[in-house]
Amino acid sequence: MNEIDEQLREIIPRLRRFAVSLTRNPSSADDLVQSSLERALSSWADKRPEGDLRAWLFSILYRQFLDAHRRTRRYARMLEFFTGRDDAQPSVERTVIAQSTLQAFDQLTTEQRALLLWVSVEGLSYKEVAEILDVPTGTVMSRLSRARQALRQLSDGEITSPSLRILK
Amino acid sequence: MISMPPSERDLHAYVDHQLDDADRRLVKTYLENNPEAAAQVRAWQQDAQQLRAALSGALQQPVNQELDPALIRQRLKHQSHRHLASAAVLLIAVSVGGLSGWQAREMTLPGAPPPMTDAMQAYRLIAQQGILPADYKVNADGDMQGWLDRYFTRANRLPDLSGAGFKPVSGRLLSTEQGPAAMVVYEDQGGHKISFYVRPPGPKNYLLPRGSRSDGELQAEYWSGSGYNYAMVSPSDTPAAQMLKQTAQF
Numbered sequence: 001m002n003e004i005d006e007q008l009r010e011i012i013p014r015l016r017r018f019a020v021s022l023t024r025n026p027s028s029a030d031d032l033v034q035s036s037l038e039r040a041l042s043s044w045a046d047k048r049p050e051g052d053l054r055a056w057l058f059s060i061l062y063r064q065f066l067d068a069h070r071r072t073r074r075y076a077r078m079l080e081f082f083t084g085r086d087d088a089q090p091s092v093e094r095t096v097i098a099q100s101t102l103q104a105f106d107q108l109t110t111e112q113r114a115l116l117l118w119v120s121v122e123g124l125s126y127k128e129v130a131e132i133l134d135v136p137t138g139t140v141m142s143r144l145s146r147a148r149q150a151l152r153q154l155s156d157g158e159i160t161s162p163s164l165r166i167l168k
Numbered sequence: 169m170i171s172m173p174p175s176e177r178d179l180h181a182y183v184d185h186q187l188d189d190a191d192r193r194l195v196k197t198y199l200e201n202n203p204e205a206a207a208q209v210r211a212w213q214q215d216a217q218q219l220r221a222a223l224s225g226a227l228q229q230p231v232n233q234e235l236d237p238a239l240i241r242q243r244l245k246h247q248s249h250r251h252l253a254s255a256a257v258l259l260i261a262v263s264v265g266g267l268s269g270w271q272a273r274e275m276t277l278p279g280a281p282p283p284m285t286d287a288m289q290a291y292r293l294i295a296q297q298g299i300l301p302a303d304y305k306v307n308a309d310g311d312m313q314g315w316l317d318r319y320f321t322r323a324n325r326l327p328d329l330s331g332a333g334f335k336p337v338s339g340r341l342l343s344t345e346q347g348p349a350a351m352v353v354y355e356d357q358g359g360h361k362i363s364f365y366v367r368p369p370g371p372k373n374y375l376l377p378r379g380s381r382s383d384g385e386l387q388a389e390y391w392s393g394s395g396y397n398y399a400m401v402s403p404s405d406t407p408a409a410q411m412l413k414q415t416a417q418f
Contacts, residue, residue: 005237012235017226030232037240101218119184120216121223126186141177148180151215 004044008037011054014122015061021113022065024106032068036061055124059132062114069110104154112147119144174198179205183212283376284388286344287365287399290351291386294340295361295401302338302353312336312352316366319348323366324393327400329354332411334362346370362408365399380413389413 015036019029040048040060048056105113111133118124118132126144130137170178170191181187182195199206233239293299304315313326319341326336334354342349349367369375375392382388387404389412390397402408 005241008237012237013227013229016229016232016235017223020226021223026229030235033235034240037235037237038244041237041241042244101215102222105219105222116216116219117223121220123185126181126184138177141180145176145180148212148215151219152211155215155218 007053011057012037014054015057018058018114018117018122019061019065021105021117022062022110032061032065036064039064052124052128054122055128055132058114058118058122058124062132066110101151101155104151107154108147108150111143112150115140115144115147116151170194172198173202173205179209180212183209183216282381282383283370283379284365284381284390284397284399284401285383286342286349286367287351287363287390287401288383288386288388290340290342290349290365291361291363291401294351295353295363300340300342302340304339306335306337312339315339316350316352319350320366320396322394323396324398326352326364327415329362329411332408333357334360334408336364344368356408360402360406360408362400362402362412365401366396367398369395369397387412389415 012033015033016029019032019036020026023029023032036057040057105116108116115129118129119126124132126137126140130140133140170187172194174182174195178187178191178195182192187195199209294302304312306312316323316326316339329335333356335356336352337355339350339352342351344367346368349365351366352364354362354364369392376390376397378389378391380387380389382404385403386401387409388399388401390399392398400412402412
């Protein structure tokens, strides 16, 4: 038990970093980490696969984020229905033109941010990423290629992402 | 073994150190003779490096004790004990008798929140912390009542607080489990804020008698009418709060 906790303590800073890159907000990031750890610890006995503990925890956290994100989006759509406008994100965010890598990174889609963090920053193998996303390795490679291209273009300030122009 | 020239995927795999040694050497030689591909690869490597540098700070956050595995383990155990305990209470109670069983169920479930908890929460989010932006702001010819009427046609009129120097300045629509709610913020010259909150009656459809409640630093005056519940929220111990408390009828 203690040995597992030691391993977890080492990984927690990485989980928190990943959560911040998804949520862009430190306090909701920690909530996400907490609920992911709860899930991991309560399903430890029957779900924990052989192999990299880090990859397994990343995948739990990613799923939880996507689920929560879907719920918030539904809520935002409901608000939009009542008020006739979209409050989900401040409009300033939409118009920022990327200048630094981090700003560019923040403009990528959720999956692209996760991919680049797993591969470029955490050094997970394509196979591990394929298992997290539940897609073939080839698909991981082509999505990674698109993510890199997007990051490159955004940090060059060549384009603002198309989604930036959709709404007022 | 990869084929030459390397595909774009092979170049990515090279950047990510995912090629075996033989393939890695092949790509390396290829890049030495192909400046264009080499520049491309270098750009990707630089981006990855910058990303690692930019995100390295996020690893240095102070430790959050709430996230400690031992603590989480303890909490989980505690929770499952509690669930088991509630289940046991239910079982005994149900076997003792239908009516008392039902009462035990009520006792083990958390009670309903006190009235107008959401009105106070909305005041904190909107008037105090400014987390939620206003949907509607009154300008020179603005008509707050008109905005409110778009969503709550039958509701009571907005209270007139101009006697105390307060005027409606902005409004925001919110959602509750029972349907849309709205909050209108009043402000006086000194920037003091009072909010008017209107919502459909709660889960059991309770209408509220005229009442007053304080929670932390806030005070709410509430009442019902025309099928809705209403609250006026302001910070406690202010002249505005006194004024609201003494108003019998809004």
